Amino acid sequence: MASAISANKAELLAIANSVASEKMIDKSIVIEAMEEAIQKSARNRYGAENDIRAKLDPQTGDLTLWRVVEVVEEVEDYFKQVDLKQAQKLQDGASIGDFIVDPLPPVDLGRIDAQSAKQVIFQKVRDAERERQFEEFKDRAGEIITGVIKSVEFGHVIVNLGRAEGVIRRDQQIPREAARVGERVRALITKVERNNRGPQIFLSRAAPDFMRKLFAQEVPEIYDGIIEIKAAARDPGSRAKIGVISHDSSIDPVGACVGMKGSRVQAVVQELQGEKIDIIPWSEDTATFIVNALQPATVARVVLDEDDGRIEVVVPDDQLSLAIGRRGQNVRLASQLTGQQIDIMTEEEASEKRSKEFAERSKMFEEELDVDETLSQLLVAEGFAELEEVAYVELAELAAIEGFDEELAEELQSRAVEAIERAEEAHRVARRELGVEDAIAELPHLTEAMLVTLGKAGLKTLDDVADLATDELIAKKREAPKRRNNADGPPMRRPQREQDKGGVLGEYGLSEEQGNEIIMAARAHWFEDEEDAAPAAAEAQEAADADSTQ
Numbered sequence: 001m002a003s004a005i006s007a008n009k010a011e012l013l014a015i016a017n018s019v020a021s022e023k024m025i026d027k028s029i030v031i032e033a034m035e036e037a038i039q040k041s042a043r044n045r046y047g048a049e050n051d052i053r054a055k056l057d058p059q060t061g062d063l064t065l066w067r068v069v070e071v072v073e074e075v076e077d078y079f080k081q082v083d084l085k086q087a088q089k090l091q092d093g094a095s096i097g098d099f100i101v102d103p104l105p106p107v108d109l110g111r112i113d114a115q116s117a118k119q120v121i122f123q124k125v126r127d128a129e130r131e132r133q134f135e136e137f138k139d140r141a142g143e144i145i146t147g148v149i150k151s152v153e154f155g156h157v158i159v160n161l162g163r164a165e166g167v168i169r170r171d172q173q174i175p176r177e178a179a180r181v182g183e184r185v186r187a188l189i190t191k192v193e194r195n196n197r198g199p200q201i202f203l204s205r206a207a208p209d210f211m212r213k214l215f216a217q218e219v220p221e222i223y224d225g226i227i228e229i230k231a232a233a234r235d236p237g238s239r240a241k242i243g244v245i246s247h248d249s250s251i252d253p254v255g256a257c258v259g260m261k262g263s264r265v266q267a268v269v270q271e272l273q274g275e276k277i278d279i280i281p282w283s284e285d286t287a288t289f290i291v292n293a294l295q296p297a298t299v300a301r302v303v304l305d306e307d308d309g310r311i312e313v314v315v316p317d318d319q320l321s322l323a324i325g326r327r328g329q330n331v332r333l334a335s336q337l338t339g340q341q342i343d344i345m346t347e348e349e350a351s352e353k354r355s356k357e358f359a360e361r362s363k364m365f366e367e368e369l370d371v372d373e374t375l376s377q378l379l380v381a382e383g384f385a386e387l388e389e390v391a392y393v394e395l396a397e398l399a400a401i402e403g404f405d406e407e408l409a410e411e412l413q414s415r416a417v418e419a420i421e422r423a424e425e426a427h428r429v430a431r432r433e434l435g436v437e438d439a440i441a442e443l444p445h446l447t448e449a450m451l452v453t454l455g456k457a458g459l460k461t462l463d464d465v466a467d468l469a470t471d472e473l474i475a476k477k478r479e480a481p482k483r484r485n486n487a488d489g490p491p492m493r494r495p496q497r498e499q500d501k502g503g504v505l506g507e508y509g510l511s512e513e514q515g516n517e518i519i520m521a522a523r524a525h526w527f528e529d530e531e532d533a534a535p536a537a538a539e540a541q542e543a544a545d546a547d548s549t550q
């Protein structure tokens with residue numbers, strides 16, 4: 001490239017064409033780089049203060065060199081200015097304020113100038129090459145690409161993709177998979193980022209979407225959109241589950257994915273280093289899909305708890321270890337696949353839980369409504385769980401219970417309302433003892449019980465509540481799921497994580513919209529203070545101005 005600057009015009013064009021072809025970039029970018037290099041070298045020769053321009057004709061190779069000067073009455077900067085008399089010699093009709101061209105003779109660049117020009121051209125070409133690589137890959141996230149392993153650095157695999165390099169980070173590799181330099185590897189492009197050293201292309205072999213794309217390559221019905229993979233979950237290198245649905249009633253989605261004698265699924269399994277794949281029919285009905293997702297275990301029944309967003313699955317005693325899986329793998333993948341938190345319990349555990357809840361609710365009604373045990377148990381058996389349900393249900397619905405009449409129903413509702421009011425008053429007293437401001441009690445959606453909870457958490461003023469994020473206020477607590485190593489082993493819980501603790505009022509089931517309304521209402525006084533402060537500041541400024549004029 002050093003000879004490019006001093007070469008004749010035919011050689012200049014040949015070099016430009018060669019570099020553009022080799023680096024797969026536009027020839028105009030190479031020409032522009034050459035012009036910039038010549039300009040830099042010419043400034044070194046004529047003085048860096050000069051505004052020197054160079055133009056290389058891409059067709060003929062002719063090189064034109066000139067400097068731009070301003071026409072002025074009195075020259076102060078001899079490098080960038082010229083007087084009117086001299087300007088008119090250079091260009092007829094030149095006038096004060098014009099910028100004119102002062103042609104320069106070609107320069108014969110020395111070794112140092114040529115080396116400097118070479119660096120400029122190389123840098124320009126590198127920048128163009130990186131931009132071309134980024135433009136080529138920026139919209140390819142989600143594609144499977146094949147490359148050759150170039151090196152392994154600190155556990156991260158560097159892959160040669162031909163025109164660029166990608167990286168498979170350690171956490172995106174299949175565990176225990178050996179990466180050997182020179183081997184071909186397939187991976188999913190997960191993200192492409194612009195970087196000073198070129199595009200950063202992140203690859204993955206552990207992502208569920210990698211498995212999805214592999215099935216799309218092996219199963220024509222998925223590629224054509226006849227079969228759709230609705231959900232996927234993986235424990236890379238060990239086990240995976242996919243939920244599939246067919247948009248053509250004549251095609252079995254599971255059979256199509258398995259293929260003749262398992263040929264299609266085996267091709268994916270081999271690429272994933274022997275990862276076992278459960279192919280499950282997807283269903284819009286949550287309970288049905290969960291039953292399918294827990295295969296090969298048999299499920300007795302599914303109980304959906306919409307308030308807490310949890311699902312209890314009851315299985316026969318002999319199916320417990322199978323449902324949970326080795327180290328909880330089966331239930332964990334089923335939870336990921338369905339997007340639901342699943343709790344597994346045996347028939348015996350479910351029965352004990354129901355008996356405990358029944359006894360607790362019966363006892364509560366018996367004490368709060370001052371009724372006998374038979375009547376309280378009858379209410380629980382009819383599905384009543386809270387005092388509010390008894391107090392505010394339609395009278396006719398309560399009176400319709402066998403053995404009840406309208407008079408008894410009215411009495412029960414009256415006692416339920418009184419019990420609720422007693423509880424509210426007790427909470428109100430407790431709240432005030434905790435020092436919670438009355439202003440907080442005026443916020444929307446908050447009950448006295450919630451205010452007591454806030455007080456116990458140290459949130460006693462409007463500013464305390466206003467400083468919270470919505471999640472810190474209302475996020476539901478996520479309990480650590482039970483895990484067993486086998487059906488007979490004792491239950492074990494994983495350590496409580498920070499995000500499992502939930503918000504201060506997480507137990508009350510407030511929605512995100514309600515949480516936002518509470519916090520915005522608590523912050524309202526901030527804006528009122530600003531509005532009140534503005535007129536006061538204006539008055540103070542006026543008074544200060546008046547004092548200064550006196």
